[in-house]
Amino acid sequence: MGKSLFDKVWDAHVVKTIEDGPSVLYIDRHLIHEVTSPQAFDGLKKRGAGVFRPAQTIATADHNVPTMDQHLPIKEALSRLQVEALVNNCAAHGITLYGLGHPYQGIVHVIGPELGITQPGMTIVCGDSHTSTHGAFGTIAFGIGTSEVEMVFASQCVLQSKPRLMRINIEGALQPGVLSKDIILYIIARLSASGATGYFIEYAGSTIKGLSMEARMTICNMSIEMGARGGMIAPDDVTFAYLKGRPCTPAGAAWDEAVEEWRQLYSDADAVFDKEVDIDASVITPMITYGTNPGMGMGINEHIPANGAGDANFTKAIQYMGLTAGAAIRGHKVDYVFIGSCTNSRIEDLRLVADFVKGRQKAAHVEVWIVPGSKQVEQQAIAEGIDKIFTAAGFHLRQPGCSACLGMNEDKIPAGKYCVSTSNRNFEGRQGAGARTLLASPLTAAAAAITGYLTDARELLN
Amino acid sequence: MQAFTILQSRFVPLSIENIDTDQIIPARFLKATTREGFGENLFRDWRYLDDDAAKPRPDFVLNQPQYSGQILVAGKNFGCGSSREHAAWSLADYGFRVVVSSFFADIFTNNALNNGVLPVTVPDGFLQKLFSLDSEATLTADLNLQTISIDATGEAVSFEINSYKKTCLLNGYDDISFLLSCKDDIEAFEKKSFRVIEQNSRPLEFDSEYNLIGNHQHKKNNSKKFTSIY
Ligand code: SF4
Numbered sequence: 305m306g307k308s309l310f311d312k313v314w315d316a317h318v319v320k321t322i323e324d325g326p327s328v329l330y331i332d333r334h335l336i337h338e339v340t341s342p343q344a345f346d347g348l349k350k351r352g353a354g355v356f357r358p359a360q361t362i363a364t365a366d367h368n369v370p371t372m373d374q375h376l377p378i379k380e381a382l383s384r385l386q387v388e389a390l391v392n393n394c395a396a397h398g399i400t401l402y403g404l405g406h407p408y409q410g411i412v413h414v415i416g417p418e419l420g421i422t423q424p425g426m427t428i429v430c431g432d433s434h435t436s437t438h439g440a441f442g443t444i445a446f447g448i449g450t451s452e453v454e455m456v457f458a459s460q461c462v463l464q465s466k467p468r469l470m471r472i473n474i475e476g477a478l479q480p481g482v483l484s485k486d487i488i489l490y491i492i493a494r495l496s497a498s499g500a501t502g503y504f505i506e507y508a509g510s511t512i513k514g515l516s517m518e519a520r521m522t523i524c525n526m527s528i529e530m531g532a533r534g535g536m537i538a539p540d541d542v543t544f545a546y547l548k549g550r551p552c553t554p555a556g557a558a559w560d561e562a563v564e565e566w567r568q569l570y571s572d573a574d575a576v577f578d579k580e581v582d583i584d585a586s587v588i589t590p591m592i593t594y595g596t597n598p599g600m601g602m603g604i605n606e607h608i609p610a611n612g613a614g615d616a617n618f619t620k621a622i623q624y625m626g627l628t629a630g631a632a633i634r635g636h637k638v639d640y641v642f643i644g645s646c647t648n649s650r651i652e653d654l655r656l657v658a659d660f661v662k663g664r665q666k667a668a669h670v671e672v673w674i675v676p677g678s679k680q681v682e683q684q685a686i687a688e689g690i691d692k693i694f695t696a697a698g699f700h701l702r703q704p705g706c707s708a709c710l711g712m713n714e715d716k717i718p719a720g721k722y723c724v725s726t727s728n729r730n731f732e733g734r735q736g737a738g739a740r741t742l743l744a745s746p747l748t749a750a751a752a753a754i755t756g757y758l759t760d761a762r763e764l765l766n
Numbered sequence: 767m768q769a770f771t772i773l774q775s776r777f778v779p780l781s782i783e784n785i786d787t788d789q790i791i792p793a794r795f796l797k798a799t800t801r802e803g804f805g806e807n808l809f810r811d812w813r814y815l816d817d818d819a820a821k822p823r824p825d826f827v828l829n830q831p832q833y834s835g836q837i838l839v840a841g842k843n844f845g846c847g848s849s850r851e852h853a854a855w856s857l858a859d860y861g862f863r864v865v866v867s868s869f870f871a872d873i874f875t876n877n878a879l880n881n882g883v884l885p886v887t888v889p890d891g892f893l894q895k896l897f898s899l900d901s902e903a904t905l906t907a908d909l910n911l912q913t914i915s916i917d918a919t920g921e922a923v924s925f926e927i928n929s930y931k932k933t934c935l936l937n938g939y940d941d942i943s944f945l946l947s948c949k950d951d952i953e954a955f956e957k958k959s960f961r962v963i964e965q966n967s968r969p970l971e972f973d974s975e976y977n978l979i980g981n982h983q984h985k986k987n988n989s990k991k992f993t994s995i996y
Binding site for chain 1: 781782783784786788789792793794796797798799800801811817841842843846847848849850851852854869871872873876877880881928929930931940941942944945946948949951952955956959967968969970971972976
């Protein structure tokens with residue numbers, strides 16, 4: 305029996321397996337940030353242990369940082385303490401930190417690929433569930449809890465049980481105006497918010513092959529939103545072209561060797577999966593969520609399902625959202641638009657939005673925040689003049705961080721307000737207590753910013 | 767870690783599905799740098815009407831004195847969402863030692879077990895039965911037997927847990943001590959799977975002015991012939 309992509313990478317990283325228990329899995333790269341690491345450093349200290357392989361851990365500050373005036377000290381005391389703790393812990397343990405002010409700072413899942421830290425065939429973990437993003441490069445990448453962060457510090461390993469494998473085959477051409485974000489929202493709506501729990505997903509098929517690396521990252525990013533441990537895509541020439549010449553990728557002869565090795569990373573023709581799902585990409589339309597988990601999504605021209613069965617959870621979600629079961633969602637008024645987060649804050653996203661809004665103006669009643677995923681994305685946007693397009697449209701280009709994706713810093717959506725967001729979670733209160741989140745692609749978000757209402761962006765395409 | 771063997775207790779019913787970690791502990795309460803005190807903010811936005819936590823919501827179970835105990839019984843897909851271990855800390859800190867549901871998110875299961883909180887997966891029918899019991903009812907969770915039972919009727923169902931995790935929890939062992947005891951194996955693994963790529967992919971280091979100064983612990987070692995590890 306052939307091996308799947310997942311098996312190849314997994315098998316190459318198993319140090320040993322405990323009988324009827326998990327495996328000791330070796331971790332190539334460990335990414336850390338200020339929120340889920342302090343207690344792990346603390347635990348290490350209590351044990352009198354050190355960081356075993358500090359060169360394989362890379363840190364950044366993202367969850368808690370302000371997105372304005374980053375050169376000034378952080379105003380909020382607890383946030384400042386958390387960021388300072390990260391600086392001190394990294395210094396004490398010899399860990400590379402691309403912290404606030406550093407030209408490489410940014411959302412942990414944006415900077416990993418951008419710097420070439422993320423490479424095919426690796427195992428990557430981070431105390432953050434969207435670590436699945438890195439799977440776009442053919443890595444086994446998944447989120448871990450703080451106790452596990454401490455395990456990686458202490459031993460460069462985690463204990464993991466081998467997940468079941470699901471392959472999602474996506475075939476066919478996308479309609480114009482439909483983006484990779486729509487593909488993943490569509491898949492989650494079909495499988496539900498828990499439909500892939502216990503599985504690791506491989507995304508395959510001609511549609512995936514035709515996507516850029518940034519678009520692939522958007523898909524892998526949201527694997528966790530259906531409960532999957534992670535998602536991955538076999539690396540190909542698109543992957544190699546993206547990685548070549550990045551700051552942390554090998555160069556010269558080592559690069560050629562690396563590519564030679566990476567080319568073996570694909571699922572063999574006779575590899576077996578525990579579950580296979582087929583998706584026809586040509587039927588996907590721009591998606592929007594209407595509820596309080598990412599599985600509650602639909603095409604923007606569809607109606608919110610009627611609650612025929614009287615499901616209390618459904619009623620609770622619709623009430624929280626202030627929407628009506630059975631009603632259309634298109635045309636609903638919008639208060640905020642947030643374009644950012646590790647799902648959609650890369651340069652391609654910003655370019656696409658800039659292209660769309662060029663020469664247009666935001667609706668007067670909408671507040672629009674654009675938060676680049678990293679310092680490098682921000683600088684690139686400025687170099688390309690994208691910032692000017694945003695300013696002219698009335699959009700506010702802020703500084704990099706997680707921002708309104710989880711509302712840990714000042715960037716919160718007020719209670720009761722509607723926010724079309726390119727992030728990945730629409731949970732109650734995710735963007736601020738009482739905030740109402742509608743997940744969508746950057747294009748759908750941009751269209752809502754321009755009209756002030758939920759809009760099918762395709763009607764505004766030239 | 768606190769060991770767990772058997773627990774008899776009343777329980778708190780929370781019959782909501784897809785309870786995500788943002789509900790268990792909202793992000794704005796993740797700013798502490800220690801593990802203590804998170805219980806105060808458990809289910810914060812469901813527990814209080816106001817942001818200052820002055821006005822408890824009377825209709826929320828944690829505010830209803832008839833419900834108490836160290837067992838939380840919750841709807842399907844409990845603990846989905848973020849990897850924040852703060853969710854497990856807040857449940858433990860509040861006093862819960864067992865969470866019963868018909869389905870748990872993966873990362874939450876690990877986080878709970880690493881903090882001495884036992885996630886118990888039961889069939890949906892049994893879960894619905896628990897929701898229909900009155901507030902006086904007590905349950906017994908027995909890790910040795912891997913069963914959870916309704917004390918009044920003796921009705922019991924068994925639950926699964928892998929034997930490694932079971933041993934850890936019964937004895938209060940934690941994974942980190944185990945991994946530290948594997949150091950020799952880990953070092954042997956590193957030698958065996960040495961990769962040229964690894965040596966050439968270290969993070970770049972900068973000085974305090976952000977000038978590039980080289981690679982982190984970069985070892986020039988291209989002597990070993992490349993051999994595939996896949
Ligand atoms: S942008 Fe949002 S989802 Fe991504 S790492 Fe930050 S908080 Fe998590």
